[in-house]
Structure formats: structure tokens, C-alpha cells
Amino acid sequence: MFIAYSRRNGAEYATATESVRVGGKIIKSGSIYLGRVIDKENGIYSSRERGTFVFDPDTGGFGKADLSRVPKAVPKGREKLTVDFGDSYFIDAYMRNRGFLGCMERCGCGNTDTFSALVQLMILTDTAFANADIWYSGNYARLLYPKADMDGRRISDFLESIGDDRVQRAFFREYVPMITSGTKDVNVAIDSTGLPNSVHFPLTAVSNHNGDISQEVRLILVVQLGSRLPIFYRAVPGNIIDASTLIRTLEELKLMNIDVGSVVIDAGYCDLKNIAELYESKVSFVTRLKPNLLMYKDAVSEHLDELDSVDNLVTYGGRAAYVVRSRCEPLDGHGGYAYLIRDLERKRMDDAKTTEKLGNGEIPPSKAHGQFRRNGIFVLLSSEFMPIEDILPTYYARQGVEQFIDVGKNYANMVPVRVHSTETFNGLMLATFIASAVVQSMMNDLKDTDMSPKAMFMSLRNQKCKVYDGVVLRDESTASVSKVYRHFGLDPAFVIPLQNSDR
Numbered sequence: 001m002f003i004a005y006s007r008r009n010g011a012e013y014a015t016a017t018e019s020v021r022v023g024g025k026i027i028k029s030g031s032i033y034l035g036r037v038i039d040k041e042n043g044i045y046s047s048r049e050r051g052t053f054v055f056d057p058d059t060g061g062f063g064k065a066d067l068s069r070v071p072k073a074v075p076k077g078r079e080k081l082t083v084d085f086g087d088s089y090f091i092d093a094y095m096r097n098r099g100f101l102g103c104m105e106r107c108g109c110g111n112t113d114t115f116s117a118l119v120q121l122m123i124l125t126d127t128a129f130a131n132a133d134i135w136y137s138g139n140y141a142r143l144l145y146p147k148a149d150m151d152g153r154r155i156s157d158f159l160e161s162i163g164d165d166r167v168q169r170a171f172f173r174e175y176v177p178m179i180t181s182g183t184k185d186v187n188v189a190i191d192s193t194g195l196p197n198s199v200h201f202p203l204t205a206v207s208n209h210n211g212d213i214s215q216e217v218r219l220i221l222v223v224q225l226g227s228r229l230p231i232f233y234r235a236v237p238g239n240i241i242d243a244s245t246l247i248r249t250l251e252e253l254k255l256m257n258i259d260v261g262s263v264v265i266d267a268g269y270c271d272l273k274n275i276a277e278l279y280e281s282k283v284s285f286v287t288r289l290k291p292n293l294l295m296y297k298d299a300v301s302e303h304l305d306e307l308d309s310v311d312n313l314v315t316y317g318g319r320a321a322y323v324v325r326s327r328c329e330p331l332d333g334h335g336g337y338a339y340l341i342r343d344l345e346r347k348r349m350d351d352a353k354t355t356e357k358l359g360n361g362e363i364p365p366s367k368a369h370g371q372f373r374r375n376g377i378f379v380l381l382s383s384e385f386m387p388i389e390d391i392l393p394t395y396y397a398r399q400g401v402e403q404f405i406d407v408g409k410n411y412a413n414m415v416p417v418r419v420h421s422t423e424t425f426n427g428l429m430l431a432t433f434i435a436s437a438v439v440q441s442m443m444n445d446l447k448d449t450d451m452s453p454k455a456m457f458m459s460l461r462n463q464k465c466k467v468y469d470g471v472v473l474r475d476e477s478t479a480s481v482s483k484v485y486r487h488f489g490l491d492p493a494f495v496i497p498l499q500n501s502d503r
Contacts, residue, residue, distance in 0.1 A: 001057040005037065012037040014045055016057055038065075085474050086463030086481055088140040090456075091120050091438070093490055099178045100438055107171035109162050113145035115431070118155065122435040124457055129155045140465060143472060143498060159427030168430055172232065172256055179229050185261025187225040189398035190249060190269065192218050192242055193405045217425065220245055221401050222253065227444065228400035230437050231258065235429060242268035247277050262286075262384075264398040270381070272331065279334045279383065286395050289338075289379045295328055296379045299338040302326065304373065307342055316392040320344045323388040330381060339380040339391045347376025407443070408436040449487065456484055465496075472496040 001018045014034040034055055035047025044065050046052045054063040095101040101116060109115045120141050121132055130152035136142050149158070161167070180186050194216040216238035222231045232253060236245055246269045253260055262284035265274075270287040278285045289296040303324045306312075312322045321343045328338040351372060358368040380395050442453050459480040466473045473495055477485060485491065 001060055003034070003057055005040075012040075014040075016055060016060070018060070032060075080467045080469070082464050082466050083138050083140050083142065084461050084463075085140045085465035085472075086460030086477075087124055087457050088120055088144060089474075089492055090460050090484065090488070090490065091123060092116070092141075092144050093492075094442065094488065095119070095438055097488075098438075098441055100434060100441075103171055103174040103178060104434065106174050107162075107167050109167055111147060111149065111158065113148040114150070114155075114158050115162065117141045117145045117148040117150055118158070118431050119435045119438070121150075122431060123439060124461075128152070140472070143467065156424060159431065160421065160423045161427065162430055163421075163423035163425065163427030168426060169256075171430065176231060176256060176258060179224060179227070179231055180258070184259050186231070186258055187262045188231060188260055189223050189225055189264040189401045190220065190246065191223075191266060191398060191401035191405075192220045192245070192268075194238060195219055218242075218245075219429065220249055221404060222249065223401045223404050225262075225264065225397045225400065228403060229440055229444070230404050230433060232256065233429060233433055235425065242266075243271045243274060245269075246274045250277070250281065250283070264395060266398065275330050275381075276334075279331060284382075284384050286380060286382045286391070288395065289381050295330060295338055295381060298328070299324075299326060299340045299379045300374070300377065303340045304377075307340060312388065314389045314392065316389075317396070321392060323391060325388050325391075328381070334383075337382045337385055339382065339388065341378055341380065341392070342376045343378070344376060350375035404436060404440055407439050408432055445488070451484070451487070460484060467498075470498055472498060 001016050004015050004017055006013050006015075014037050016032040016034055018030045032055075033047070034045040035050070036045065038044040038046050038052060043054050043056065044052065045055055050062065052065045054065050055061070056063070092101070095104075095116070101112075104115050104119075105112045117136060118132075120139075121127070121129075121135055124139075125135055127135055132150040132152055132155060136148065136150040141148070149155075195218075196216045218236045218238050218240060220234050220236065220242075222233070223229065224231050232249075234245075234249060234252065246265065250260060250263075260281075260283050263278070263286075265285065265287045267288040267290045270289060270293075275285075275287075289299075291297075303326055307322045307324050309322070312324055314321055314323050321341050324340045326338050326340070328336055330336050354363075354368055354371045354375060357363045358365065363371070380391055382391065382394075386394065439453055442456075446452065446456075459478070463477060463481050464475050474492060
């Protein structure tokens with residue numbers, strides 16, 4: 001028997017033909033279609049009827065193929081385009097494995113492909129939505145999410161649709177249990193940030209925050225202590241002060257079945273009304289006191305002289321501080337603990353400023369003396385007893401909110417806002433919230449490595465793939481890309497079938 005070969009759509013096919021001599025002529029007496037050629041040298045073929053097999057033309061016999069010798073399948077059809085592969089593949093796999101995509105798919109957003117592609121766009125680029133289709137056309141996301149509508153004008157409509165209260169509540173019903181694992185008495189930090197926005201709509205207002213005047217929206221964020229993963233957000237007009245938002249935020253958390261066990265808040269949220277509400281709700285708290293409060297003044301006047309003692313010296317995060325704990329009564333019938341603290345690093349910086357003012361004649365020696373004694377001083381209030389070495393790590397756990405805010409602004413296009421309606425803003429914040437949560441989760445997973453998300457995405461983007469009529473053939477992984485895949489337990493196939501082969 002001899003084997004004849006032919007090519008169709010870029011792939012090679014084989015037919016085994018038997019010939020006999022009749023008189024003085026050689027004629028074909030029969031043929032066997034072998035299917036696609038897998039390995040010509042070793043006689044390995046593949047067909048729908050027989051699967052992958054070996055064929056011996058000398059005997060006409062079929063055998064079982066040694067799959068270890070079978071090379072990777074060759075894509076059929078003509079190559080259509082080459083696109084960025086690694087970054088989009090990785091984020092999609094990560095969001096699926098960690099449950100983020102499931103929450104997005106079950107919130108009733110209408111077009112999950114657009115939602116998923118939009119979150120990827122926010123994580124991977126800082127491009128304006130007007131150019132979203134350019135990114136989409138050159139990225140594997142177009143194959144992962146073939147129904148996405150990434151036209152810049154349509155993205156605004158989509159944001160408005162996911163800004164609907166029903167979609168937002170449905171998302172958080174799925175998301176919160178995933179983050180908290182159903183834990184009772186969730187420990188959180190609450191803080192806020194201003195989002196400058198020159199476009200006028202109901203949430204934009206003039207803000208005076210610590211003396212900084214701006215047109216902004218105020219975004220309140222609730223972050224789980226320990227994991228630093230965000231749990232919830234809400235937006236208020238920029239002219240609403242932080243202290244007035246705490247009770248409403250806690251009430252909304254209750255309605256979402258989030259039982260707050262303890263909360264860490266900054267001085268902006270600390271007033272007697274909020275303290276009373278926290279005691280009434282049996283929520284433990286740690287907060288920084290404003291210098292104008294009587295509790296602050298009492299702690300300083302009563303314990304300043306005993307502060308600088310070796311028994312009160314503690315360290316945290318590579319810094320040192322003196323801490324004195326004392327009993328106090330923030331409200332009648334409610335006891336607590338005031339912690340008078342002198343941060344030595346902060347004192348060094350404050351002393352330099354005081355020295356400069358003294359040298360320039362801006363303040364007299366008597367005033368400078370008083371400032372030197374109080375430099376680096378602040379007071380924390382805790383509703384519960386804790387050792388002096390634990391109070392600073394507990395309070396500075398609220399930096400998890402600040403880190404998450406930085407992630408949102410640096411990775412997820414949290415600013416600038418550039419929207420014209422409350423619904424569109426809410427949709428933008430939901431997409432930003434998810435993108436930031438994904439990156440924060442990645443940062444948690446990279447905590448003990450030398451990798452950062454930005455560097456990781458750059459390496460992954462360099463891995464391309466070729467798109468054929470029915471499949472994608474990815475490039476080999478470089479060392480840096482392989483390192484990422486190994487760390488996250490991913491092993492992408494070389495040949496990936498397409499759900500929608502007309503892409």
C-alpha cells in the first residue's frame with residue numbers, strides 16, 4: 001500500500017491506497033481514508049471514527065498510538081490574527097477561580113461579556129473608554145468575551161445599567177458572603193476618599209476636607225481587617241462631612257446581613273454621637289481623638305509627664321513609640337481606654353519644623369518649649385482593653401483602606417470620574433470596586449514574593465497567541481510568565497478551542 005497526502009485549510013490529510021497489477025497496468029483496488037496527519041514520520045493519524053492511531057502501510061494494520069510521541073495538535077484553517085494573550089487569560093482565570101466572575105454573572109447585569117471585558121480594561125490599561133475597542137480588538141479578551149460591546153459610546157449606557165440599585169444589591173448579595181466566608185462579627189475599617197469631578201451631577205459638591213477645597217464626590221469604603229479586601233462602598237455628595245456618614249454606613253451594612261463586630265475609624269468619624277451609637281450597637285471600636293475633645297486634653301494633661309518611660313516603649317512596623325494607657329469614660333455608663341502615644345518618628349519631623357520656626361523668630365522660646373513637649377503626640381480611644389503593644393498595629397490596620405484606595409486610583413481608573421449621572425457614576429464605581437478588589441486579592445497572594453501586579457501584567461502581555469478559524473495557539477511561556485503561572489497554579493493549554501470561531 002502507499003499513502004497519498006493532500007492539504008486543506010492549512011492541515012495535511014492522508015489516504016492509504018492499495019494497488020494491483022492487471023495485465024501490464026497498475027490500478028487502484030481500494031483506499032482507506034486515514035484522516036489528519038499527526039506525525040508523518042511515525043505514521044500517526046487522527047480521524048473522527050478511529051481517534052488517534054498508527055497505521056502500517058506494509059501490513060495494512062491499525063494500532064494504538066503512543067500519545068507521548070504525539071505532538072501538539074496543529075490548528076486548522078488559516079491564521080486570522082495575533083493578539084495579546086497572557087494578561088487577559090490570567091485575569092480571567094484568576095477571577096473565575098476566586099469567584100469574582102461568578103458574582104458578576106449572577107447579578108443580572110444583562111451582558112456579562114461587557115462587564116468582564118470592562119473590568120479587565122480597568123485593570124490592564126489607563127485608556128479612556130473612547131479607546132476601549134482598540135484594546136479589545138488586539139487582546140485575547142475579544143475571544144474570551146465575544147459578546148462584549150466595547151464601543152465607547154455604549155460603555156456609558158452599560159455603566160448606567162449596572163448602576164441600577166437592583167443590580168448593585170444583587171452583586172453584593174453574592175460578593176459579601178464570598179469575602180467574609182459567612183463569618184459573624186466581621187472586623188472592618190471605614191474611611192473615605194474624595195473623587196474630584198468637574199462635571200456637575202447630584203453627587204458633585206464643593207468639599208472642604210482638612211482645608212483642601214475641591215469639587216468632588218465622597219466615596220466611603222468598608223474594608224475587612226486582616227485580608228484588606230473591600231466589603232462595601234457607598235457614595236455621598238462631597239460637602240457631607242465624614243462624621244455624619246458613619247451611622248448610615250453601619251445601618252446599610254446591617255441590611256446587607258453584615259454583622260460588624262469591631263471597627264477602626266479615623267478622627268474624622270469620631271464624635272460623641274457616633275461613639276454613643278457604637279456602644280449602643282455593641283460594636284467594639286478604635287479611633288483617634290480630635291485634639292479639641294475633653295478626653296484628649298485629659299489624657300495629655302494627666303499622663304504626659306509619665307509618658308517617656310522605658311516601661312512604655314513599644315515598637316511597630318520598624319518604628320518606636322511611647323504609649324500610656326488609662327481608663328476613661330467617653331460617655332456616662334460606658335467605659336473605655338485612652339492611649340496617649342508619642343510616635344518618635346513623627347516627633348522628629350515635628351521637632352524639625354518647630355526648630356525652623358524658632359530660628360526664624362516665628363514663635364517665642366516659651367511657645368517652642370511647649371511644642372517640643374507635645375510634638376509627636378496623639379491619643380487613641382478603644383472601647384476594649386488591649387495591651388499597649390497591640391494598640392498601634394490595631395489602629396494602623398485601617399491603612400488597609402488607604403492601600404485599597406491607592407489600588408483603585410493606580411490600577412482601576414477610579415479617577416478621573418467624567419460621568420454625568422448618578423446611575424452612570426454608581427456603575428463606574430461598581431466596576432472600579434471589582435477591579436480594585438481583584439488586584440488587592442492578587443497583592444495578597446503575592447505578599448511573600450518579589451512580584452508586583454504591574455510587573456506581572458507587563459510580562460504576561462508579552463505572551464501572544466495566534467487565532468485560527470476554530471482554535472487559539474498560544475506562544476511558549478518565558479521564564480517570567482511561567483513563574484506567574486506556577487505561583488497561581490495555572491497551566492494553559494497550547495491549543496485552546498474557541499466557542500465562537502468566527503472571531
